[in-house]
Amino acid sequence: MIDILNILLSESFWAASLRIASPLIFGVLGALLCERAGVLNLGIEGIFVAGAMAGWMAVWLGAGLWGGVFFAMLAGAALGLIHGILTVPLGLSQHVSGLGVTLFATSLSYFVYRTSLPAVSSPPRIEPFRALDIPILSDLPFVGPVLFQQTALTWLALLLVAVIWYVMNRTPLGSALRAVGDNPDSVDAQGLSVYALRIGAVVAGSSLMALGGAFLTMSAFDAFFFGMVNGRGWICIALVIFASWQPGKALLGAMLFGAFDALQVRLQTEVGALVPGQIFLMAPYLLSILALVIAARRADYPRALLTPWFKGQR
Amino acid sequence: MGKVLALKGLSKRFGSVQANEAIDLDLNKGEVLALLGENGSGKTTLMNMLFGHYLPDTGSIDVADRQGSLQPLTLGHPQISLTKGIGMVHQHFTLAENLNALDNIVLGTEPLISFKRNTGSALKKLEKIMHETGLFAPLDVSVGKLSVGERQRIEILKALYRDVRILVLDEPTAVLTPQEADDLFDNINTMAKSGLSVIFISHKLREVLSFSQRIVVLRQGKKVGELVTNKTNESEIAHLMVGGGVKSAERETCTPGKAVLQLNQVSITGRSKRDSLFDQSLEARAHEILGIAGVSGNGQAALASLIAGLEVPENGSILIDSSEIEKPTPKKMIGAGVGRIPEDRHHEGIIGTMNLADNLIIEKLDDQEIQNFGILKRSKIKTNAAHLCKSYDVRGPGVDAEARLFSGGNIQKMILARVFEQNPKLILANQPTRGLDMGASAEVRRRLLDARKNGAAILLISEDLDEVLALSDRILVMHDGNLIPAETRDRAQIGLLMAGTAA
Numbered sequence: 001m002i003d004i005l006n007i008l009l010s011e012s013f014w015a016a017s018l019r020i021a022s023p024l025i026f027g028v029l030g031a032l033l034c035e036r037a038g039v040l041n042l043g044i045e046g047i048f049v050a051g052a053m054a055g056w057m058a059v060w061l062g063a064g065l066w067g068g069v070f071f072a073m074l075a076g077a078a079l080g081l082i083h084g085i086l087t088v089p090l091g092l093s094q095h096v097s098g099l100g101v102t103l104f105a106t107s108l109s110y111f112v113y114r115t116s117l118p119a120v121s122s123p124p125r126i127e128p129f130r131a132l133d134i135p136i137l138s139d140l141p142f143v144g145p146v147l148f149q150q151t152a153l154t155w156l157a158l159l160l161v162a163v164i165w166y167v168m169n170r171t172p173l174g175s176a177l178r179a180v181g182d183n184p185d186s187v188d189a190q191g192l193s194v195y196a197l198r199i200g201a202v203v204a205g206s207s208l209m210a211l212g213g214a215f216l217t218m219s220a221f222d223a224f225f226f227g228m229v230n231g232r233g234w235i236c237i238a239l240v241i242f243a244s245w246q247p248g249k250a251l252l253g254a255m256l257f258g259a260f261d262a263l264q265v266r267l268q269t270e271v272g273a274l275v276p277g278q279i280f281l282m283a284p285y286l287l288s289i290l291a292l293v294i295a296a297r298r299a300d301y302p303r304a305l306l307t308p309w310f311k312g313q314r
Numbered sequence: 315m316g317k318v319l320a321l322k323g324l325s326k327r328f329g330s331v332q333a334n335e336a337i338d339l340d341l342n343k344g345e346v347l348a349l350l351g352e353n354g355s356g357k358t359t360l361m362n363m364l365f366g367h368y369l370p371d372t373g374s375i376d377v378a379d380r381q382g383s384l385q386p387l388t389l390g391h392p393q394i395s396l397t398k399g400i401g402m403v404h405q406h407f408t409l410a411e412n413l414n415a416l417d418n419i420v421l422g423t424e425p426l427i428s429f430k431r432n433t434g435s436a437l438k439k440l441e442k443i444m445h446e447t448g449l450f451a452p453l454d455v456s457v458g459k460l461s462v463g464e465r466q467r468i469e470i471l472k473a474l475y476r477d478v479r480i481l482v483l484d485e486p487t488a489v490l491t492p493q494e495a496d497d498l499f500d501n502i503n504t505m506a507k508s509g510l511s512v513i514f515i516s517h518k519l520r521e522v523l524s525f526s527q528r529i530v531v532l533r534q535g536k537k538v539g540e541l542v543t544n545k546t547n548e549s550e551i552a553h554l555m556v557g558g559g560v561k562s563a564e565r566e567t568c569t570p571g572k573a574v575l576q577l578n579q580v581s582i583t584g585r586s587k588r589d590s591l592f593d594q595s596l597e598a599r600a601h602e603i604l605g606i607a608g609v610s611g612n613g614q615a616a617l618a619s620l621i622a623g624l625e626v627p628e629n630g631s632i633l634i635d636s637s638e639i640e641k642p643t644p645k646k647m648i649g650a651g652v653g654r655i656p657e658d659r660h661h662e663g664i665i666g667t668m669n670l671a672d673n674l675i676i677e678k679l680d681d682q683e684i685q686n687f688g689i690l691k692r693s694k695i696k697t698n699a700a701h702l703c704k705s706y707d708v709r710g711p712g713v714d715a716e717a718r719l720f721s722g723g724n725i726q727k728m729i730l731a732r733v734f735e736q737n738p739k740l741i742l743a744n745q746p747t748r749g750l751d752m753g754a755s756a757e758v759r760r761r762l763l764d765a766r767k768n769g770a771a772i773l774l775i776s777e778d779l780d781e782v783l784a785l786s787d788r789i790l791v792m793h794d795g796n797l798i799p800a801e802t803r804d805r806a807q808i809g810l811l812m813a814g815t816a817a
Contacts, residue, residue, distance in 0.1 A: 173426040175417045179410035188367075189408035190422030190472075191393035303411065 007266045011145040016265075018150060019220065021251075021258030023048075025157040026212030027236030028243060028250040029164050030076075030205040036168065036245055037201030038181035038304040042098025043083045044209050045233030046105030050075045051210025053109035056217035056224040057116070059126045068218055069153075069211065076210025077203045079105050084199035091308030102233070110226060123223035129153055151219045153211075158251070160208070165247040177201055181302035184309035194309050209233070238288060242295045245302060256291060260284035316382050318343050318511050319364075319400075319480055324373035326359055333359040335535045336373070341480065343382070346502060346512045348526035348543070352555055352751040353723045356535040357515045358405060361482045365402040366392040377480070396422075401478030403469045405485045405515075405749070411458030415451055415468045416440070419475050436475075443474050447501040459585070461611025463494070463777075470498075483514040487521060488749050493809050494609075499525040517751045519548050520780075531555055556753055565763055570787065571600030573636070574740050574771035575621070580630035582616045590795045591616045593630070598740065598771040603762065605786025606775040606797070608812050610745075613795035614775050615657070618744045621773065622654045623647030634740060648677055653738030655729055657745045657775075659722065663729045666718030670708070671699035673717045674732050706731040707757065723754035730761050741765055744775045759785060779805060779812075 007013050027044060034041040041047075055072030059065055079101055086097040117124065129151035138148040168174035176197055180187045184194045212232070217224050235257060242256075243249035264280040319341040326334045334356045341347055351357045362368045364375060369390035376384040377398050388394045395402075409418050420436050437453070444450050451467040452460065460468070466486065473481055481502075487495035499521060502512055516522050522529060523543060531539040531554040539554040575598040584590040591613050598604045608614060619625040620632070623644040632639045634650040648654075656662035664673045675684050675695055684695055699713040708727045710720040717725065726746070733741065743762060747755040762772055762785060775792075776782050782789060789800040791811035800808050 170430055171426075172420070172424050172428055172431055175413055175421055175431070176426055179413055179418070179421055182410040182412045183408065185404075185406070185408040186410040186413075186418060186421065188392060189402070189404060191396040192422045192426075300412075 003270050004263075004267070007263060007270075011142055013259075013262050013266065014146040015149065016262040017255060017258040018146065018154060019258070020261045021254040022150075022154040022157045023212040023215040023220070023232055024236055024239065024254035024257060025161065025251060026208050026215060027233060028239045028254055029157075029160055029247060030208030030212065031236050031240045032243065032245055032247065032250055033164070033177070033201050033205035033208065034080075035240055035305055036181045036302055037177055037198045037205075038184065038302055038307065038309075039084070039087055039198055039202050040094045040098060040237075040306055041080070041083055041101075041202060041205060041209070042095060042237065043079055043101030043105065043206065044098075044236055045229060045231070046102030046109075047076050047079050047206050047209040048213035048216075048229040048233045049109045050079055050105040051213030052217045052229060053113055053213075053224055054210070055214030056126060057112070059218060060124060065127075065129055065218060069214060072210045072214035072218075073207035076207040076213075079210075080203040080206025081199070083206065084202035087308065088198045088202070089195050091310060094306055113224060123225055125222045126218070128217075128222040129219045153215050153219045156211075157215075161247050161251045168247065178302075181304050184304055188309075188311070194311075198309075209236075212236070235285075235288065238292050241299050242288075242292045244295070244299060253291070257284055257288050260287045316343050316378065317341070317384060318378040318382070320376040320384060321360070321364065322374050322376070324360060324363055324370045324375070326356075326363060326368055326370050328359075332535050334363070334370075337532070337535075337537050339530055339537070341511050341513060343378075343511055344506050344509050345528065346506050346514070346526050348522040348529045349513055349515045349532065350517075350522060350529055350551060350555055351532035352517075352753055353721050354534075355532040355555075357532055358484055359535075360532070361402060361484060361513070361515065363389070364395065364482065365400060366390055366395040380479075396476060399477070399479035400482070401473030401476055401480070402482040403466075403473050403484060403486060405488070407465050407469060409457045409465055409468060409472075412456060414454050414456055415460070415471075416453040418457055418468060419453075419472045423476060440471060440475060443471060447471075447474065447505070448497050449474075449501070461609075463610050478510070480511045480513070483512065485515050485517070485749060487516065487518065493813075495521060517755070519551060519752075522551070523548065533557055552752065555751075565785070566767060568601040568766060568787075570602040571769065573597045573599050574634065575773065576631075576633040576636070577620070578631045578633070580620060580627040580632065582620060582625055582627055584616050589613065589615045591620065591627075592795045594795070594797050595630075596790065596797055598773050600739075600769045600771050601766055602787045603766050603772040603774050603785050605782035605789045606773065606792050607779055607782045607789055607800070607808055608777070608792030610777050612792045614744070614792055616795070617792070617797075618657060618742060618775060621647070621652060621740075621742045622656070623652070648736075651736075651739035653733035653736055653741045653770075655726075655733055655741065655743045655746050657748075659725050659729060660718070664717040664725055667716055669714050670703070670710070670717050670720065670728060671695050671713040673728060674699050674702055677732060678736070702731040702735065703728075706734075723750045726750060726754060726758060730758065734761060734765065737768075738765075738770060741770050741772045742775075743772060745777065746774070747776070747778065747781060779808060783808075 031041060031044055051072040054075035055068040058071035059068035063071060083097055083101045086092045087094045131149040132152055134148045138144045168177060176187060176192055180194055180197045187194050187197060213229060216228055239250065239253040242253040261284040264283045268277050268280045317340055321337060321339040323336045323338060324334055325336055337360055349357050359368065363370045375387040375389060377387045379385050387398060416433065416436060424432060449467045449470055451464045451471065457465060470486065487498065506512055526543050529541045529543055529551060530537060533555060577594060577596050579593045579595055580591060581593050582591045606614065620627060623642040623646055626641055632642060639646055639650055684691055696713055703713060706727045708724050710724050746758045766772055774782065774785060783803060790797045791800050791808060793812060793814040798811055800811060
């Protein structure tokens with residue numbers, strides 16, 4: 001018990017939790033935007049891969065780190081547009097289209113990577129985002145290392161939580177977004193375009209997802225590997241439900257998962273001799289599922305989620 | 315008085331149905347025009363073309379601009395219709411339930427890309443409108459938590475907020491109390507005097523005759539009559555609407571029998587006071603219609619779900635035929651002989667994506683008549699459904715068609731068929747004629763009176779006070795989760811009880 005307490009009180013544990021949570025924050029926010037508008041985006045896993053790949057590739061080709069962020073988001077937006085067009089005006093199954101996007105985006109990313117670097121055995125490295133060293137603040141005890149030694153992308157993730165909360169709850173666009181996911185007729189009757197709002201939300205959400213992927217290659221690591229996304233997209237889909245489609249709770253959910261993951265790594269080294277390591281690897285997922293089950297009992301789904309809307313049919 | 319609107323030769327076809335055929339219609343400034351017709355006569359289709367939801371196959375629309383000169387309207391775009399000053403209040407609510415009333419009303423009236431909403435001035439404007447019209451609704455509560463009546467008011471406020479010059483109301487009073495409806499029309503007339511032109515769709519002849527200046531009647535997609543209100547009468551209009559006379563149901567005298575349903579001191583605590591019941595008792599007897607009058611959202615939902623078996627009372631007991639139903643479930647209640655006509659027939663009465671035949675058997679799936687060891691007897695179900703459709707006059711695309719494709723009136727007839735075929739001892743009729751036209755309403759009332767004659771106890775929950783007065787043997791008024799016996803049949807007295815202001 002003392003060991004766990006020691007871990008929970010350590011700076012490195014919380015710093016790691018936030019680092020692990022960062023890509024998930026992007027992903028959950030992205031999925032949240034899509035679902036608030038009424039579109040489930042199971043393309044998330046593939047969009048993570050595409051974002052990771054596009055961002056890294058852009059930097060490797062000399063676009064600079066923020067150029068990489070831009071290209072990652074562009075890739076995500078393009079994939080989001082495909083999903084949006086298939087599911088919104090064409091009204092195809094959101095599950096099928098989303099899984100299709102995941103398969104397509106994953107394969108395309110690997111394909112592009114392999115064809116542009118056919119002869120490489122170990123992945124080429126880039127110079128990733130560095131920790132933002134803010135004078136004075138970084139030197140604060142505890143808070144300094146946890147908060148002020150993260151990279152700019154983590155800061156961006158935290159900022160986005162606030163921005164998206166504000167947009168959703170305090171702006172006309174946010175009202176329209178929430179309305180279109182609840183009852184598209186309400187939006188149509190007020191003369192707004194259901195299609196534009198939904199496609200817009202999916203495109204914006206998908207570019208955030210891609211940013212989550214880009215975090216992996218441009219902040220957490222410094223190269224692109226196959227399989228590096230490793231289910232993070234799917235975790236986000238679960239976390240959205242945990243978060244009841246609210247940005248603040250999305251941050252909480254992502255942090256919870258990050259903390260579980262950071263904890264298991266540390267526990268492995270502490271008591272790894274007694275228990276097989278796989279148990280620890282499993283733990284964050286297991287605990288997430290548990291948290292999800294508890295939270296989802298009261299989940300208040302956007303009422304029009306998964307329901308296509310067609311103009312002139314009511 | 316200048317013309318503000320001219321529909322010219324509008325036609326619209328849906329598949330094999332000619333919903334509108336070459337309809338012409340004019341509207342003058344400050345005029346209140348009633349658009350009448352049975353369900354499926356094409357009123358809503360016509361108005362949806364005006365509002366831009368549907369694109370007409372042929373025809374054109376001219377609408378007056380601010381200066382009053384008629385200009386052709388670009389068809390098929392709600393946004394354009396809105397900016398030309400046409401507002402529509404839909405029969406099916408177009409409100410987002412997760413937003414509050416204010417956000418619903420303001421939605422689309424301000425630029426989407428903006429750092430904040432202009433709630434202050436919107437509130438001020440709305441309060442002014444609410445004071446002028448008397449249409450009050452809580453603005454800061456999620457619409458999902460409000461009653462149907464409140465949502466209706468928000469729908470109307472939504473249109474008024476946009477400074478419309480032409481207001482289309484699709485059955486605006488279907489969910490209002492008689493007093494509220496009268497108030498609404500008084501206010502509409504006031505607004506009409508100040509220049510607003512109104513088209514309202516209604517089935518209720520009383521309000522059409524009292525509050526319109528001109529009446530246009532549609533039947534089977536065609537305009538069959540145009541009347542000046544004070545030069546016509548009820549029977550002439552009814553004749554035009556149905557193409558023949560309508561017979562209203564005869565109410566015979568019956569002696570009440572033994573108690574079929576007894577509620578003893580039951581309580582339900584709902585999400586809010588409006589869907590709760592507090593220590594209420596009632597008794598419904600055979601050969602008797604017990605009317606529950608009241609404005610919706612005063613505990614009727616709790617009472618209905620209690621009797622439908624959807625909720626278990628926290629205390630008190632439910633007895634049917636003097637035997638107590640413990641921990642009621644829908645199955646137990648159906649088994650005990652309760653027939654249920656739910657309030658929201660589209661969502662609770664049917665499963666829209668299942669066909670009509672399957673919807674008819676859905677309450678008796680373990681009946682040997684329709685299945686053997688879990689295998690449904692398809693052909694039997696189908697012949698049975700065809701037979702029921704015939705005897706209950708359910709019209710539509712056929713027994714194999716999805717139930718959602720039927721009109722509201724026909725869905726209600728289908729539910730009646732399902733309920734009455736079981737010969738229920740107790741019938742829970744919750745708003746049974748809401749939104750139905752004259753023909754279908756008369757049919758529902760006739761069936762209820764038949765059931766009464768045959769010995770059923772009927773609990774009639776209705777917001778339509780005229781209906782409660784016409785059908786009930788005894789009347790209880792529901793207010794704030796309490797049932798108050800009405801000792802009188804005086805409309806004004808009962809109205810006071812409904813408002814909770816009587817001593």
